[in-house]
Amino acid sequence: MIEIIPETGSTNADLLARLAAGEEIAENYWLVTDTQTSGRGRQGRPWLSEPGNFFGSTCISLQASDPPPASLSFVIALAAYEALVPIMDRPDRLQLKWPNDVLMSGAKLAGILLEGRGRNIVIGIGVNLVSAPKIADRDIASIAGTGSRPDRDVFAHSLADSFRNEVAAWRDTGLEPLFKRWLSVAHPVGSPLAVHATDGSRIFGRFVGLAEDGALLLEDGDGGVHTLHAGDVMLGRN
Structure with a gap:
């Protein structure tokens, strides 16, 4: 089910508030808004609202047999990728x-934010379908910049279907197939990366794969391999 509302501060904040109030949010439910006035990205960055773009959130209720919840980052990224390819x-x-x-x-074409409350994970995503907000230190793209202008509602249904399928695969087959698929459409092994770590440090190296839990493996110039569970990744030595 997709519920579309004209305006809200943040679809993630709305779902978190409903969970805090004791409401049960069914899986496969999406809250989508035309305008988001207080959207948030990773590390507290604002996610700017542009008319015609996609802003929405959904919720996963974790089961005891589910893979680690952090791996849902890869699930939603692949779902977005699969929904974008046809358009x-x-x-x-x-x-x-x-x-x-x-x-x-x-x-950057899309940004994703996961936030937890108890056994629930709220997943928000913003996708630049028709316009790219200007951000001083970031390269931002939109699909409309290539000549096409996707319909937001059609994309919303495609994303919901894709995410439902990806969650089912995540639960049925686990992390190894998930990471293999992610690697097939991500920056190649050997790519130079710069990682701004959460402690403020910056690490340069080359991408050498994923750890068993999905952590980033980065080999520095001395041959040491860093295992990073969080950080802001830039392609190249930025």
């Missing part, structure tokens, strides 16, 4: 960046 003239320009950014020709 792009050049799907080969799409690429995933650890852990869950969707890029087009190296510029």
